[in-house]
Amino acid sequence: xxxxxxxxxxxxxxxxxxxxxxxxxxxxxxxxxxxxxxxxxxxxxxxxxxxxxxxxxxxxxxxxxxxxxxxxxxxxxxxxxxxxxxxxxxxxxxxxxxxxxxxxxxxxxxxxxxxxxxxxxxxxxxxxxxxxxxxxxxxxxxxxxxxxxxxxxxxxxxxxxxxxxxxxxxxxxxxxxxxxxxxxxxxxxxxxxxxxxxxxxxxxxxxxxxxxxxxxxxxxxxxxxxxxxxxxxxxxxxxxxxxxxxxxxxxxxxxxxxxxxxxxxxxxxxxxxxxxxxxxxxxxxxxxxxxxxxxxxxxxxxxxxxxxxxxxxxxxxxxxxxxxxxxxxxxxxxxxxxxxxxxxxxxxxxxxxxxxxxxxxxxxxxxxxxxxxxxxxxxxxxxxxxxxxxxxxxxxxxxxxxxxxxxxxxxxxxxxxxxxxxxxxxxxxxxxxxxxxxxxxxxxxxxxxxxxxxxxxxxxxxxxxxxxxxxxxxxxxxxxxxxxxxxxxxxxxxxxxxxxxxxxxxxxx
Amino acid sequence: xxxxxxxxxxxxxxxxxxxxxxxxxxxxxxxxxxxxxxxxxxxxxxxxxxxxxxxxxxxxxxxxxxxxxxxxxxxxxxxxxxxxxxxxxxxxxxxxxxxxxxxxxxxxxxxxxxxxxxxxxxxxxxxxxxxxxxxxxxxxxxxxxxxxxxxxxxxxxxxxxxxxxxxxxxxxxxxxxxxxxxxxxxxxxxxxxxxxxxxxxxxxxxxxxxxxxxxxxxxxxxxxxxxxxxxxxxxxxxxxxxxxxxxxxxxxxxxxxxxxxxxxxxxxxxxxxxxxxxxxxxxxxxxxxxxxxxxxxxxxxxxxx
Numbered sequence: 001x002x003x004x005x006x007x008x009x010x011x012x013x014x015x016x017x018x019x020x021x022x023x024x025x026x027x028x029x030x031x032x033x034x035x036x037x038x039x040x041x042x043x044x045x046x047x048x049x050x051x052x053x054x055x056x057x058x059x060x061x062x063x064x065x066x067x068x069x070x071x072x073x074x075x076x077x078x079x080x081x082x083x084x085x086x087x088x089x090x091x092x093x094x095x096x097x098x099x100x101x102x103x104x105x106x107x108x109x110x111x112x113x114x115x116x117x118x119x120x121x122x123x124x125x126x127x128x129x130x131x132x133x134x135x136x137x138x139x140x141x142x143x144x145x146x147x148x149x150x151x152x153x154x155x156x157x158x159x160x161x162x163x164x165x166x167x168x169x170x171x172x173x174x175x176x177x178x179x180x181x182x183x184x185x186x187x188x189x190x191x192x193x194x195x196x197x198x199x200x201x202x203x204x205x206x207x208x209x210x211x212x213x214x215x216x217x218x219x220x221x222x223x224x225x226x227x228x229x230x231x232x233x234x235x236x237x238x239x240x241x242x243x244x245x246x247x248x249x250x251x252x253x254x255x256x257x258x259x260x261x262x263x264x265x266x267x268x269x270x271x272x273x274x275x276x277x278x279x280x281x282x283x284x285x286x287x288x289x290x291x292x293x294x295x296x297x298x299x300x301x302x303x304x305x306x307x308x309x310x311x312x313x314x315x316x317x318x319x320x321x322x323x324x325x326x327x328x329x330x331x332x333x334x335x336x337x338x339x340x341x342x343x344x345x346x347x348x349x350x351x352x353x354x355x356x357x358x359x360x361x362x363x364x365x366x367x368x369x370x371x372x373x374x375x376x377x378x379x380x381x382x383x384x385x386x387x388x389x390x391x392x393x394x395x396x397x398x399x400x401x402x403x404x405x406x407x408x409x410x411x412x413x414x415x416x417x418x419x420x421x422x423x424x425x426x427x428x429x430x431x432x433x434x435x436x437x438x439x440x441x442x443x444x445x446x447x448x449x450x451x452x453x454x455x456x457x458x459x460x461x462x463x464x465x466x467x468x469x470x471x472x473x474x475x476x477x478x479x480x481x482x483x484x485x486x487x488x489x490x491x492x493x494x495x496x497x498x499x500x501x502x503x504x505x506x507x508x509x
Numbered sequence: 510x511x512x513x514x515x516x517x518x519x520x521x522x523x524x525x526x527x528x529x530x531x532x533x534x535x536x537x538x539x540x541x542x543x544x545x546x547x548x549x550x551x552x553x554x555x556x557x558x559x560x561x562x563x564x565x566x567x568x569x570x571x572x573x574x575x576x577x578x579x580x581x582x583x584x585x586x587x588x589x590x591x592x593x594x595x596x597x598x599x600x601x602x603x604x605x606x607x608x609x610x611x612x613x614x615x616x617x618x619x620x621x622x623x624x625x626x627x628x629x630x631x632x633x634x635x636x637x638x639x640x641x642x643x644x645x646x647x648x649x650x651x652x653x654x655x656x657x658x659x660x661x662x663x664x665x666x667x668x669x670x671x672x673x674x675x676x677x678x679x680x681x682x683x684x685x686x687x688x689x690x691x692x693x694x695x696x697x698x699x700x701x702x703x704x705x706x707x708x709x710x711x712x713x714x715x716x717x718x719x720x721x722x723x724x725x726x727x728x729x730x731x732x733x734x735x736x737x738x739x740x741x742x743x744x745x746x747x748x749x750x751x752x753x754x755x756x757x758x759x760x761x762x763x764x765x766x767x768x769x770x771x772x773x774x775x776x777x778x779x780x781x782x783x784x785x786x787x788x789x790x791x792x793x794x795x796x797x798x799x800x801x802x803x804x805x806x807x808x809x810x811x812x813x814x
Contacts (some may be wrong), residue, residue, distance in 0.1 A: 154630040155715075162712040177635075177791060266716075268708040268788035273540030340705065341785040348790075490635070491791040494713040 005031050006062065006071035011379040012230040014440040017302055017458065018058075020161025021073040025082055028075035032060055033069065033088040041360050041373075042062045043454045043471065045085075045095035047077075047103045050458070050466040053123065054078070056103050060455055061443055061471075065378035072231035077105055080126060084110040091360035095476060095509045097441050100128035117187035117508055137185045138171045139497035147173040147180050155490065182493070184478050184484040197468040199233050200304075201436070205418070210297050213401060213472055213506030215255055218247045218287075220470075221300035223455040226381055226444035228302035231436040231459060236382070239427045240304030242420050245383035247299050248434045249413040252449040254283035256364075256406040256413075259485050259501050263403050264335055266495045267344040275331035275485065276277055276383030283326040289317055294378055318421055345400035349484040349496035352397060361480040363451020363473045365500055367393040375447035384447075389416050402499040419504035436463040448473060448502065472506030515572075518765060524710075525758030526769070527739035528552035530746060530776040534703075537780025559732030560772035562594040567725060570627050577624020578723075578730035584617035589744050591667055593781075595764040596757030596786065598668035605665050606672040607655055611648075614700075617737065618644055625722035632714050636721030638792070643718065645707070646798035647699045653805030654689040654696075660812055661685075671686075685808040690752050691806035697745040697800060701738065705782040706794055746775045759782070 005028075007021050023031065032172060034041060044061040055076050063070040084107035085092040095108040097116045104126030107113065113128070117141040125133045142158065153174050159167035167188035173181045196208050205289055209224040210217040222244055235474065236244075261276025285292040291299035291307045299305050309317065335341055351361070353369040365374055374385040374391040392408035394401040436459050444452045451473030460466035481500045532549040546556075566575065591610045593599045597608075620704020622640055625633035654791050658670040661678045679686055699706045703717035714721050750771035759766050789797060 153634075155635065157715065162714055177639075189608045241713065263788075266711075266713065268704045268711065268783070269786070270538055270542050274544060278543075338785075338787060340789070343793070344787055344790055489791055491716045493715050495716075 003218070006035070006060075006068045006073040008064075008067075008071055009443060009447045010068075011070060011375075011381050011443060012226045012443040013228045014233075015072075017441055020186060020441055023073050023075050025058075025075045025077065028058070028060065028073060028459050029251075029469075031073065032062065032085055032092070035062050035064075036089045036091060039066065040071070041093065041362075042089070042091040042441075043070065043452065044456050044469055045092055045099070046467070046469040047099050047105070048458060048467040049103060049122070049371065050460065055107060056084075058099065059441075059458075063161070063379070063445075063452075065373055068379055070379070070445075072441065073445065077202045078215070080104060080128075081106040081108050083108055084113075086110050087110075090358045095466075096477065106130050110411040113332050114185075118142075119190055119192075119240060120189070121146055123452040124446050140185050140306060142185065144171045144185070145173070145181055145183050146328070147175075149175070151175055152477065153182070156494075162188075165374055168496070168504050169224050170491070170493075177491065178487050179485045179488050179490050182482045185292070186478070186504055186507050190198045191505075191509065193509040194468055194470055197470075200462075200464045207303065212470060212509065213450075213474070213503040214295065215503065216251065216448045216453065216472070216506065217293075218296040218300055219446050220455075220472075221296070222248060222382065223225060223446040223453045224445045225300055225302045227442050227455050227457045228433060228436065230442045230444065231440055231457065232302075232434045233437070234303055234431050234433050236423045237428045237431060238383075239308075240429045241383040242425060242444045242487060243290065243309060243429065244300055244307045245387070246417050246420055247287060248281055248446070248448075249304075249389075249417050250287045250290070251296055252413050253417075254287065254408055255282050255449045256410050256493050257283060257499075257506055258370065258399060259406055259498065260332055260335065260410075262498050262501070263345075263399070264341065265497065266498050267341055269335070269338060269341050272331050272341075275327065279324055279328050279331065282320065282327070286320055286324070289313055289320070290437050299468060301430065303427070303433040306430070308429045309424070314421055314424060318418065322413060323416060325410075332410075335403070336407075342400065344495065345403060346396070348399040348492050349488055349499060350398040350401075351480055351484045355483050356397070356480070359479050360476050363448075364402055364405045365477050365480050366451070367391065368405045369397035370395040371454075375445045377451065379445045383420070387416065387420065391412070399499040401497055436465070438463045450474060450501070450506075451477065470509055472503060472505040472509070474502040474504075477502050478507060510587075512597075512759060513574065515597055515761065517622060518761075519594055519600050520590070522594065522765070522769070523740070523743060526554060526772065527743040528735070529702070530742055530772065533776035534783065535772055535781060537585040538784050541784035543782070552735075556736055557730050560763070561727035564728040564731075565731060569627060569629055569806065570624075573730070574610050574624045574627040574725070574751055575730065577627070578598040578726055578733045578737075580620035581617045581624075584613040585622075585737045585744065587811050588613040588617075591741055591748075592666040592744060592747055593671050593751060594747055595761070595768045596673040602666055602668040607659070607667050607670070607708045610667060611652065611655075614741075615648075621722055621792075622736075624726075626723045627757055630725065632721050635715075638799060640716045640722060642793055643699060643798060646795055647696050650692050650702075650798065650805050651696050651711070653802065653809060655692050657685055657689050657805065657808045658663050658811055660809070663758035671751040673755060673757040675752070676757070679755065681813075682812060685811045688791035688804045688811070690749065690807070692801045693745070693749050693752060695777075695801040695804075696773075697742075697749055698782065699746055699794075699801075701726035701742045703779055705786055705789040705797070716788075743772070746772050749775055784789075 030039040040062045043063040048057045057074050059074045101115050104121040106128045118137040120152040121127045155172040157170040159169045167183040170181045210221045212220045256281035261273050265273035287296045288294045356366050356369045372391050377387045394404050440459045444455045456469040484496050544618040544812050620680045622637040662670045707718040721776040754771050
């Protein structure tokens with residue numbers, strides 16, 4: 001216990017539920033506000049009504065990256081309203097909207113209380129907005145923020161877009177070409193993933209987890225596996241840890257390379273766009289060499305990995321990685337050496353470190369503002385307990401910084417994979433996984449390519465998941481994109497959007 | 510060669526060649542990107558496909574929307590008959606025809622922008638606003654260039670200004686003509702929505718200038734717009750080629766192929782520009798266009814000093 005009422009835990013460390021500090025909501029709120037203003041970050045804030053439908057337990061997970069500790073506590077709401085945390089701690093804004101939508105409780109004083117995913121409340125008849133129980137909410141129908149004035153115009157984009165991308169709705173309030181405000185309304189991809197995972201893990205659970213965000217299969221599967229391993233107390237063999245680390249970094253390589261290419265494409269810079277498009281495929285193919293799936297599906301399993309890497313494929317993997325990295329270096333160098341590209345990247349869509357901190361932005365977007373946050377360093381698990389990957393950061397917080405951080409990470413991921421494969425340990429690649437311990441809470445963090453993936457699991461009396469909370473990095477970062485667009489040209493939106501490249505389905509779950 | 514044959518060649522070339530230019534640009538870009546790219550004749554197939562299709566019109570639009578595509582195409586189609594392609598005069602040629610030429614281009618733009626506004630879509634309104642804003646700057650650059658040619662040739666007839674006499678002026682006023690050539694090439698890129706002004710290949714409606722104005726058109730109307738745009742590219746390409754290679758051998762068997770080769774070179778150069786540089790930020794577009802105006806203005810100053 002620490003002095004502030006929250007219990008300190010490590011990532012992947014199960015704790016019995018009765019040990020979780022139970023605070024009054026006033027204390028709970030004060031603690032969160034104090035800790036966050038002291039530099040901690042809200043990693044998760046969620047409700048659990050599995051014990052009783054009348055009382056809602058609200059859990060908060062705070063991340064203290066300076067001490068590599070997570071803090072957790074809960075509070076119980078017995079009314080359908082509570083004083084909002086958001087006015088004093090903006091990081092909580094989307095979590096509170098989510099709470100309101102899921103359980104029909106109303107955070108009073110929330111400045112921006114709108115639905116997140118536009119689904120009906122989990123409790124029939126209890127609705128934070130007083131909507132009728134039978135009226136199914138229509139996605140995207142809400143009060144949008146509006147600017148009024150003589151020369152103000154509104155541009156609505158989506159949910160159907162011109163490219164082959166996921167659906168999302170964007171509302172711009174513009175003055176000429178200048179964007180005064182962007183509001184992002186998602187929810188089109190909501191599948192009820194968190195509730196699908198409830199119960200005793202079955203054959204389908206891992207597949208649900210791998211498709212939470214299709215481009216982060218390895219990241220989410222690793223986070224889930226760490227949850228199960230923590231709850232069953234099984235120890236993952238080192239060879240499997242290495243293979244997981246390699247798969248995770250390959251996922252990062254493929255996506256970062258693809259993003260750099262797409263950024264080049266958005267400014268109409270052909271060479272890098274074309275080459276990176278192909279090279280992304282090379283990294284995906286390396287993942288396929290590992291496990292047969294270009295997106296790493298089927299590789300990570302609780303207890304280890306499913307596919308071993310024999311020496312022949314290991315050699316091939318090293319050679320192909322070298323070749324792909326050489327090509328990426330050439331293609332990306334073109335990007336930094338073209339003044340016309342730099343003129344577009346620099347100063348576009350900048351967010352300040354202050355904003356980053358306030359909103360709890362994470363991942364490459366936060367590192368581009370100079371925040372040194374990286375789960376691989378701050379809350380290491382798996383192979384990252386033994387092998388450090390230096391944190392890559394930049395200071396300007398603009399599109400250039402987000403692109404450049406990606407390039408730095410590409411270099412470090414390649415170095416990491418080569419180190420790991422050079423000293424590839426022997427041994428088994430998996431271990432048997434038993435039943436989940438009952439009445440536990442566990443938090444698992446993984447640095448996916450977009451940033452921190454947080455899974456929090458609560459188990460019930462018979463060792464089933466009674467609540468499974470998933471926080472995809474996109475959940476934190478969409479607001480960052482909205483802030484980045486302020487006072488920018490509307491024509492720069494696609495570029496800013498690509499520089500964040502957030503997941504719609506990871507947000508909508 | 511007698512006038513009828515010459516005019517026929519002019520008409521046939523002017524209406525058959527434009528899509529090929531788009532094909533050449535696409536092929537050049539593909540080569541730079543290390544891809545095979547679409548076939549050279551792909552733009553013809555596309556047009557053929559579009560003209561086979563039916564049309565869907567939004568119920569919120571009026572006749573203005575339908576007129577946009579037609580007027581845009583027809584105005585470019587007439588404009589192409591006003592400019593001399595090889596040494597001899599254009600099929601339509603009279604004193605002061607440059608005024609008609611300029612207004613035909615303006616008319617086409619006016620109707621394309623009006624059709625875009627007619628849809629009431631936020632995107633298209635934005636595109637129309639951008640198009641006319643940038644046109645305000647591209648047109649002076651073009652006209653100042655014409656002024657230089659008028660002064661040099663003492664003629665107000667496009668066929669005279671861009672006729673074979675231009676070759677002699679390169680010797681005594683080469684510096685002015687070189688400035689105009691550069692200015693017109695910039696205007697060509699701007700008027701035809703090429704990189705660095707616009708990205709004709711982008712799917713990002715928020716960044717487009719020209720493409721976003723025609724989002725609601727489909728089928729034959731869209732075909733006409735694409736064909737009209739190709740014609741416009743041909744018109745500006747032809748002006749640049751005439752300005753750069755004004756000398757004529759005198760034999761039509763050589764003059765026409767030289768012109769066509771020049772046009773293909775222009776297409777390749779456009780492809781190279783598009784392959785090697787990124788788009789300008791929209792706020793920077795006026796800066797480059799003002800630079801084009803200044804180039805033309807300096808050309809005049811050099812001439813009258």
